[in-house]
Amino acid sequence: MRHSRNFLHWRDLLLELVARDLKVRYQRSAIGLGWSLMKPLSQLLIFAVVFSSVLPLQIHNYTTFVFTGVLCWTWFSSSLTAAAVSVTGNRELVRRPGFPVHLLPVLTIISQGVHFMLALPLLLICSMIETGLPGPSLLALPALIALQFVLTLAIANLVAAIHVYFRDIEHMIGVIMMLGFYVTPVFYRPISVSHEFWFLTALNPMAWLLEGYRSVFLTHEWPDIWVFVKVLALSVPLLVFGNWFFNRVSTRFVDEL
Amino acid sequence: MKQGAIIVSNLGKKYHSRDGGRPTTLKGFLLSGRKRHKQETFWGLRDISFSVPRGRAVGVVGLNGAGKSTLLRLIGGVGKPDEGSITVHGRIGALLDIGVGLTDDLTGRENVYLLGVITGMLRDEIAEQFDAIVAFAELEDYIDAPVRTYSSGMRMRLAFSVAVHTQPEVLLIDEVLAVGDKAFQQKCFDRVFDIRESGCTIFLVSHDVMQIRELCDDVLLLQRGRMVAYGPLEETLALYDAAVDAKVAATRHVPPPGGKSEDERLRQDVNRYGSGEMRIDSVRLLNAGGEEADMIGAGSPLRISFKYHGAAGIEDPIALIGIYAADDTCCFETNTRIAGVELAMPSGEISLSIERLDLSPGRYHVTVGLFSSDWHHVYDYHAEVYPLQMVGPSPAKGLLNPPMRWRLGHAADAALGNEAG
Numbered sequence: 001m002r003h004s005r006n007f008l009h010w011r012d013l014l015l016e017l018v019a020r021d022l023k024v025r026y027q028r029s030a031i032g033l034g035w036s037l038m039k040p041l042s043q044l045l046i047f048a049v050v051f052s053s054v055l056p057l058q059i060h061n062y063t064t065f066v067f068t069g070v071l072c073w074t075w076f077s078s079s080l081t082a083a084a085v086s087v088t089g090n091r092e093l094v095r096r097p098g099f100p101v102h103l104l105p106v107l108t109i110i111s112q113g114v115h116f117m118l119a120l121p122l123l124l125i126c127s128m129i130e131t132g133l134p135g136p137s138l139l140a141l142p143a144l145i146a147l148q149f150v151l152t153l154a155i156a157n158l159v160a161a162i163h164v165y166f167r168d169i170e171h172m173i174g175v176i177m178m179l180g181f182y183v184t185p186v187f188y189r190p191i192s193v194s195h196e197f198w199f200l201t202a203l204n205p206m207a208w209l210l211e212g213y214r215s216v217f218l219t220h221e222w223p224d225i226w227v228f229v230k231v232l233a234l235s236v237p238l239l240v241f242g243n244w245f246f247n248r249v250s251t252r253f254v255d256e257l
Numbered sequence: 258m259k260q261g262a263i264i265v266s267n268l269g270k271k272y273h274s275r276d277g278g279r280p281t282t283l284k285g286f287l288l289s290g291r292k293r294h295k296q297e298t299f300w301g302l303r304d305i306s307f308s309v310p311r312g313r314a315v316g317v318v319g320l321n322g323a324g325k326s327t328l329l330r331l332i333g334g335v336g337k338p339d340e341g342s343i344t345v346h347g348r349i350g351a352l353l354d355i356g357v358g359l360t361d362d363l364t365g366r367e368n369v370y371l372l373g374v375i376t377g378m379l380r381d382e383i384a385e386q387f388d389a390i391v392a393f394a395e396l397e398d399y400i401d402a403p404v405r406t407y408s409s410g411m412r413m414r415l416a417f418s419v420a421v422h423t424q425p426e427v428l429l430i431d432e433v434l435a436v437g438d439k440a441f442q443q444k445c446f447d448r449v450f451d452i453r454e455s456g457c458t459i460f461l462v463s464h465d466v467m468q469i470r471e472l473c474d475d476v477l478l479l480q481r482g483r484m485v486a487y488g489p490l491e492e493t494l495a496l497y498d499a500a501v502d503a504k505v506a507a508t509r510h511v512p513p514p515g516g517k518s519e520d521e522r523l524r525q526d527v528n529r530y531g532s533g534e535m536r537i538d539s540v541r542l543l544n545a546g547g548e549e550a551d552m553i554g555a556g557s558p559l560r561i562s563f564k565y566h567g568a569a570g571i572e573d574p575i576a577l578i579g580i581y582a583a584d585d586t587c588c589f590e591t592n593t594r595i596a597g598v599e600l601a602m603p604s605g606e607i608s609l610s611i612e613r614l615d616l617s618p619g620r621y622h623v624t625v626g627l628f629s630s631d632w633h634h635v636y637d638y639h640a641e642v643y644p645l646q647m648v649g650p651s652p653a654k655g656l657l658n659p660p661m662r663w664r665l666g667h668a669a670d671a672a673l674g675n676e677a678g
Contacts, residue, residue: 007366097333
């Protein structure tokens with residue numbers, strides 16, 4: 001009884017706070033939420049032009065390929081960037097009796113996820129134009145999104161909690177996300193195992209996820225089951241640890257803020 | 258045995274002083290050379306134990322920095338004590354930091370929902386109460402305007418209105434009953450009074466003694482993170498006044514008359530308070546045989562006596578005697594004012610005879626005190642200094658242990674009076 005009420009309350013809190021985020025950000029602008037599409041679309045434009053005509057990478061259906069990469073990476077990196085300040089930036093909520101602080105990192109991922117979801121139809125249209133109608137493998141898309149959510153949350157919990165004690169993490173995340181964008185095969189082909197930098201792809205969870213997304217959007221095949229196994233094997237223990245760590249230190253947040 | 262809506266036992270909260278602490282930047286971390294700084298710690302709160310029965314209103318008083326707000330937030334579940342425990346039964350509502358959490362760019366309507374979920378309501382519940390919230394805030398005409406266009410009074414009214422419509426079972430209030438104009442303040446106050454009347458437990462932090470007098474049953478006095486007293490309104494407020502007076506005048510206390518046979522259990526400002534203009538000594542607990550005893554059987558008589566020494570110019574002081582349980586619950590307290598007894602001045606001895614003490618077995622402490630005739634000054638107060646152990650058959654639960662007998666058959670067969678004996 002009490003637990004089910006808690007879940008209902010969390011749901012309502014997430015709804016209201018995400019709505020607040022979006023309203024505050026876009027309410028007084030002319031094209032509103034449309035701006036959230038501008039950044040990935042302009043990136044897409046640059047990559048599509050540069051790497052298909054200026055420096056051709058010889059990747060089939062490159063627009064869909066790079067669009068998938070840019071969208072998923074943007075969700076991941078913007079979530080972590082926002083998660084870093086999710087606790088420190090909400091001092092008044094943390095100090096409020098009864099407020100479930102552990103929802104704050106979740107909130108940022110969902111908030112950023114809204115932008116991702118809004119762009120997803122565009123990606124689907126792009127994929128249909130280049131590769132034809134999607135097959136049943138499209139059903140794997142929600143699972144992939146859930147998988148990315150779990151992976152992001154696992155890291156976000158740690159980052160948000162550490163930021164309370166160690167403000168540099170915010171800038172470190174910025175640098176890491178910038179490097180990660182180039183290290184992860186977002187706009188180029190995954191590095192083959194025979195290459196000396198093979199590990200940049202093979203040991204990169206975002207590369208695993210992109211492989212899964214791309215099989216859905218480009219080849220209309222079911223994602224490799226290993227994508228799920230590997231990502232879960234990494235993120236579930238990390239999530240458990242991240243939660244434990246977050247809950248352990250969250251009782252001290254209020255003294256540090 | 259402990260019952261109540263709020264139970265705090267042995268609470269302690271430690272703070273690290275700001276400098277010398279852990280570095281919070283990379284630079285600081287590197288410069289510190291990974292040396293362990295010795296951290297200065299101090300106890301913001303310590304040895305706090307009390308319980309608030311359901312439906313009771315408790316006011317917390319104390320000078321600035323006494324730890325009142327910290328205590329309130331800990332009870333609200335913000336932060337975690339370093340020692341001891343806090344148990345709260347029932348849904349917590351809080352009136353604190355009124356006005357933060359309003360989002361300027363959203364309309365009043367959107368802010369009601371936002372604040373509502375933040376304070377712990379569900380959206381359905383807010384929808385039900387929505388009209389009442391807006392009506393209470395007197396903002397019907399502006400509810401769809403952005404909050405940035407509101408005056409500060411309107412913002413406060415909106416936030417307060419949401420906060421008092423959460424239907425809490427335990428309400429925590431921190432210095433916020435001064436919102437808006439006089440009329441609205443009165444409305445807020447009446448609303449809190451209604452909430453109290455509906456059986457809600459109230460925990461109020463305030464510097465406003467008038468407010469506490471009107472709203473509270475009991476008062477808890479904190480001083481530098483320690484609980485000085487927890488008891489009935491007038492007497493505890495008198496202790497608070499004494500603390501304020503001491504602070505204001507910054508005068509030295511009348512030095513304790515050293516050398517005399519002063520009880521070593523007594524320590525000034527720890528369990529003994531007061532101006533020292535009158536002093537209590539030779540507190541004795543006497544059993545049925547008139548012998549000094551700190552252990553008596555449940556249902557036995559008890560006599561508590563003490564000597565007092567006054568000074569010229571003090572008229573008609575009030576003597577007080579109380580018995581407190583181990584968790585600081587007041588079991589019993591009375592004073593000479595109630596009985597209409599006048600103390601012989603300037604000094605003498607007084608005793609209170611209790612014909613039978615029907616308390617359940619356990620450890621208790623006796624409190625004695627001397628107050629001025631208007632309760633505004635405390636002359637001498639020994640807070641739960643004298644131990645009293647009750648022994649005997651125990652009830653399943655509770656503090657009360659009256660003589661009793663189970664009887665089968667129709668209840669009316671024997672008149673109640675005939676049962677005694």
